[in-house]
Amino acid sequence: MNKEQTIEELKNIVKPYIQNQEAFDSLTENTDFINDLKINSASLVDVILDIEEKYDIVIDNEAMERMLNVKAAMEIIETKLSEKN
C-alpha cells in the first residue's frame, strides 16, 4: 500500500464531512478526524462506511473506536486488506 496515495484517497473520503478547511488543507498522517478536522461522531460513521466501500473491507466496532486519525485509519485499512488475502 502506497502511503501518499492512501492519504490522498482518505482526503477525498473525508472531504465532504470536514468543518475545518485549514486543517484539511494541511492534512498529514497525524491529523485527528475529530479534534483537527472537526468531523462529528455521526459524520465519522459515514467516513467509516465510505472507507469500507472504497477498500471493500468490513470495519468492526473495535476498529471503529480506534479510527480517530489518519494514521490509525491507514493501519486499520492495511490490516483489513491483508486479512482479506
Added chain:
Amino acid sequence: MTNQEIISKLPYSKPFLFVDEILKINENGVEGTYTFDENLDFYKGHFKDNPVTPGIILTEVMAQIGLVCLGIFLLDNSLNKNPSIALTSTAIEFLKPVFPNEKVTVISEKVYFRFGKLKCKVIMKNEKGDVVCTGKIAGMVISK
C-alpha cells in the same frame, strides 16, 4: 415489543408527540400515521389566517415515525433501558402542502444502522396517496 410499547417508549409528549399509530415495523423499515389536529398551536402563526403545516414539523413527524420508532425497535434487546437519541442530518424535499386535520402516512426504509447511527430513506404521503415530502434522515440511537 408491540407497536404500542414502541410508542410508549418515545421520549416525547404532547404537544410534541407526532406519532399516532405504527402500521408495520420490521428490521428494514417502519410505516406509521399521524393526524394534524387543527388546534395545534403553530397553526395560529403559520401562516396568519392561513394555516399550513410547517416543513419543520413535517420533518419532525418523519423523524419521529421513520427514525425514532425504528431505532427503538432495533434496540429492542435493551428493553429496560431508555434510548438516547439525537437527530444528526436531514435532507428533505417538500412537494405538497399539508393542511390542518390531514392524516399523513410515513414510510421509512432503513439505509443503514451502524455504530449507533441510523439512516433512513423516508417518504410522507397524504390520504390521497400523494407524496408530500421525501428525503433522508439520520440520527444517533444509543441505549443508555
